[in-house]
Amino acid sequence: MDVVKIGVIGIGNMGSSHVQMLTKGQINGAVLTAVCSRNENRIEWVKAYTKGTVKIFKDEEAFFNDSDIDAVLIATPHYSHPELAKKAFAKGKHVLIEKPAGVYTKNVLEMNAAAKSCGKVFGIMYNQRANPLYQKIRFLIQSGQLGELKRTNWIITDSYRPQSYYDSSHWRATWKGEGGGVLLNQALHQLDLLQWTTGCMPKSVRAVCSVGKYHDIEVEDDVTAFVEYDNGATDVIIASTGEAPGTNRYEIVGDRGKIIVENEELLFYQLSQSEREFNAMYAGGFGKPDYEKIKIPVISENANHATIVQNWVNAIRNGTPLLSPGEEGVNALEISNAIYLSSWLNETVELPVNPDLYYEKLQEKINTSNLEKKHVTNTTLDVSGTH
Known part of the structure; x- marks a missing residue:
C-alpha cells in the first residue's frame, strides 16, 4: 500500500x-x-x-x-x-x-x-512507549542489568488539573461518561509503562481511591495503591490531579541495583554484585554492597x-x-480495574479481575450517580505536551 x-x-x-x-x-x-x-x-x-x-x-x-x-x-x-x-x-x-x-x-x-x-x-x-527515557529503563531491566525485581514506587502527581478542566464537557470525570478519573485518564500511561518496563503484571492490589477529594467531581482524583507480584516484589502507586507542584518519580529496585527517574533524569545505582549474594556471604556485620552511581544521558520526549x-x-x-x-491495552486497564475494585470492595483483589464483577460494580456507580454539572463550558482544550 x-x-x-x-x-x-x-x-x-x-x-x-x-x-x-x-x-x-x-x-x-x-x-x-x-x-x-x-x-x-x-x-x-x-x-x-x-x-x-x-x-x-x-x-x-x-x-x-x-x-x-x-x-x-x-x-x-x-x-x-x-x-x-x-x-x-x-x-x-x-x-x-x-x-x-x-x-x-x-x-x-x-x-x-x-x-x-x-x-x-x-x-x-501509548505514546510514552516511544519516549527514549522509558525505552532505556525497559532495556536496563529486561537485559538483566538490574537483576530480579524487588520493589517499585511511582508517584504521579504532576498532572494537575483545575476545576475548569473537568467543567470543559459533560462527560468528563463522570462514571457514565468517562468511567473513572486520574487512574483512567492521566495515570494510565504510567500503569502501562509499569508493566511494559518491568515485564511483570501484578498478582494482587490493595487500594484507596478518594472521590472528589480536590474537585467537584464524582470520580477519583487521588489514589494510593499497594501492589504485589508473583516473586514477592511490591509496588506503591500514588496518583493525584490535586497536588501542586507535582511529582513524577519512578523508582525501581532489583537485587543488582536501583533506577531512579525524576525531573527527566535517569540515575542507575549499579551494585558490584547481587545484594542477595552479598547478604549470604558477608560476615562483617555492618557492611553493604559497593555500587557505582551512573547518570545515564537520555533525552526525554513526552x-x-x-x-x-x-x-x-x-x-x-x-x-x-x-x-x-492494541491488544496490550488491556494490561494497564486490568491494573486500573483491580485498583478501583479493591477500593470499592475495601479488600485485596487478585488479578486478573473478574470481568463480570467489575462490570456489575461499575454499573452500580453509574446508576447511583447524582452529579449535576452546573458550569459546563463545552470547550476544546489545548492538549499539546500533555500526557
Whole structure:
C-alpha cells in the first residue's frame, strides 16, 4: 500500500490534534481522507482547517461504509473505543485507538478477539512507549542489568488539573461518561509503562481511591495503591490531579541495583554484585554492597503521538513491528480495574479481575450517580505536551 487513507472519528482534544498532524503532512505514507463527528462547531473547524479537502460524516455507519478509508484513528470518549474498533474491524479497517482501550476489560477482551480474527493492524496510543527515557529503563531491566525485581514506587502527581478542566464537557470525570478519573485518564500511561518496563503484571492490589477529594467531581482524583507480584516484589502507586507542584518519580529496585527517574533524569545505582549474594556471604556485620552511581544521558520526549501514528502506518504499509500493539491495552486497564475494585470492595483483589464483577460494580456507580454539572463550558482544550 503506497498511501494509507486515514479517517479520524471524534474531533475533540486529541482528534483535533490528529487532524492537524495529518493535514500538515507530518506522517509519511498517510493522508487524512475523512472525519466523523456530531459536533457542528468541530465540523466547521475541520472544514476551515482542511480547506474542504476531507469528507465529513456525522453518522458512524456512513463513515465506515462510504468514506473510502483504509484505516481509522479513534479519538472518541472512553466507553466507545471497543465498540467502534469492532465495527472498524468488521469493515476491514486498520485501527489505532486513543487510550484507554476501554473502561472495563469485559468488552476490551472482545475487541482484542475481533482484532485477532480480522488480521488488521491494531495499535493503541501509548505514546510514552516511544519516549527514549522509558525505552532505556525497559532495556536496563529486561537485559538483566538490574537483576530480579524487588520493589517499585511511582508517584504521579504532576498532572494537575483545575476545576475548569473537568467543567470543559459533560462527560468528563463522570462514571457514565468517562468511567473513572486520574487512574483512567492521566495515570494510565504510567500503569502501562509499569508493566511494559518491568515485564511483570501484578498478582494482587490493595487500594484507596478518594472521590472528589480536590474537585467537584464524582470520580477519583487521588489514589494510593499497594501492589504485589508473583516473586514477592511490591509496588506503591500514588496518583493525584490535586497536588501542586507535582511529582513524577519512578523508582525501581532489583537485587543488582536501583533506577531512579525524576525531573527527566535517569540515575542507575549499579551494585558490584547481587545484594542477595552479598547478604549470604558477608560476615562483617555492618557492611553493604559497593555500587557505582551512573547518570545515564537520555533525552526525554513526552509528546510522541506522531511517532506512534507513524509506526502504525509503517506497520500497515511494510509490516513494521508495533511499538504499542492494541491488544496490550488491556494490561494497564486490568491494573486500573483491580485498583478501583479493591477500593470499592475495601479488600485485596487478585488479578486478573473478574470481568463480570467489575462490570456489575461499575454499573452500580453509574446508576447511583447524582452529579449535576452546573458550569459546563463545552470547550476544546489545548492538549499539546500533555500526557
